[in-house]
Amino acid sequence: MITPYQFARIVEIRTKLVSVSSFAIGTLYAIAMVGEWEPVRLLVMFLAVFAVDMGTTAFNTFFDYWKGVDRKELNREEDKVLVHQNVPPGYALIIAVGLFLIAGILGLVLAFLVGKAFGFTSALGLLGTGALCMAVGFFYNGGPRPLSFTPFGELFAGGFLGGVLVLLSIFVQTGRITPQALLLAVPSTLLVASILTVNNTCDMEGDRVAGRLTLSILLGHHASRILVYAQGILGYLILALCGLLDILPRLTLPTAALGLTHALLTYRRMHRRGYAHATKGPSMQDILSIFLVFTLAAVVPLALRLFLPVP
Incomplete structure (x- = not known):
């Protein structure tokens, strides 16, 4: 048997902020700006999202571990319990399959609820999109040519964990996707992709040995660092644009400005420290702090709109 700590490290419970962020932004937008929501669909969607994220x-x-990306000689992260605590890899596989089965069942329940509210076509669209999300989650590292071994890993991870999840959360509550919702989904896509870019830039040495050709390897250290900063800055600018266009409350303008200031200061610290496996721990903490502040910059104005007469 494995311990709760080992389970938490296998599913990387600390990184679930990413999916919770996209779910919260999409759901709060539907409630605060569109004025539509249903609590049962909200709960089932949240549980399904959490199960897919942990399973992935x-x-x-x-x-x-199986493909030799995580090795003792190249990996110093103590939370890699399959590498450093000799946890049998089969446990990780069993956990992953179990969580995907749970997510599949919840997805069927959610599709039934959505179909009941918005019609059969909506239910079918939700099922298809959910299945695609799970397929991307598996093939990100699974299969003969995993997405994470290609330069497209950030695009798929950012797109599905960020933008697609924001749009799904809106669709489950409202039954439709508008052009405004499409623009709202862009910042989450960019900020999620930046997390993957930092991770891959720090892991370039081990990824090369494992035969990966990530975007960071393709671009090199210098361009990869610039990409990290560009993703975050552009994400914040589009978030502010959403406030300016009244897609989000106007309060988003100052929260986005504060968030961008925090991001720029953090980027400067990350740049001085450099991107390598030895600095990966603090670099990931920094990029996750940027993502957390971004989430608050989007969510706080929406939450206040629900309870206070904010513009």
């Missing part, structure tokens, strides 16, 4: 990470943990 468990698959990643298993395949990173």
